[in-house]
Amino acid sequence: MADKRFREFVRHCEKWRKRLWLGAWDIVYEPVEKIDDGPANSDTYTSLAETETVADYLNATVRFRVPPRGRGTLPSIEHIACHEMVHILLATYTDFVVSAIDHAHESDRAQLKERHDEAKERTVTYLERILMARRTA
Ligand SMILES: [Zn+2]
Numbered sequence: 001m002a003d004k005r006f007r008e009f010v011r012h013c014e015k016w017r018k019r020l021w022l023g024a025w026d027i028v029y030e031p032v033e034k035i036d037d038g039p040a041n042s043d044t045y046t047s048l049a050e051t052e053t054v055a056d057y058l059n060a061t062v063r064f065r066v067p068p069r070g071r072g073t074l075p076s077i078e079h080i081a082c083h084e085m086v087h088i089l090l091a092t093y094t095d096f097v098v099s100a101i102d103h104a105h106e107s108d109r110a111q112l113k114e115r116h117d118e119a120k121e122r123t124v125t126y127l128e129r130i131l132m133a134r135r136t137a
Helices: 002-019 077-089 091-102 106-134
Strands: 026-031 049-054 059-064
Touching: 002 026, 002 059, 002 077, 049 077, 049 091, 059 077, 077 091, 077 106, 091 106
Parallel strands: 026 059
Antiparallel strands: 049 059
8 A cells, every 4th residue: 555655656746847847857766664854753744755856966866655544634645746846846956055054154054954944845835835726637
């Protein structure tokens, strides 16, 4: 069953990859038991999937944790897939911010990273909702 939902996730990702003109990217999809940075036992985007990018080489790894069934209101698998593809769409910019933070004073890095992560998630979620609301088929 988990396999089936992972395949469904990849299928939606590939559909959104085409819509967002991300054809030049090399994307690897991995099913995982747990998302490292995700809050434990919550079913938010950040605990269901994560995307790592190297924008300079157009490489991305998308990890997906199959959500448990029947607990609260999960985002749909298509929402999660669209969300992760938007992360890739913005990767040139977000990777730049991450490298700028690496050059910041060490005492500032943790706070800058936290603020960037929050701003990035809000922006990606906002764009994902607009895209999902306007999708056809
Ligand atoms: Zn996200």
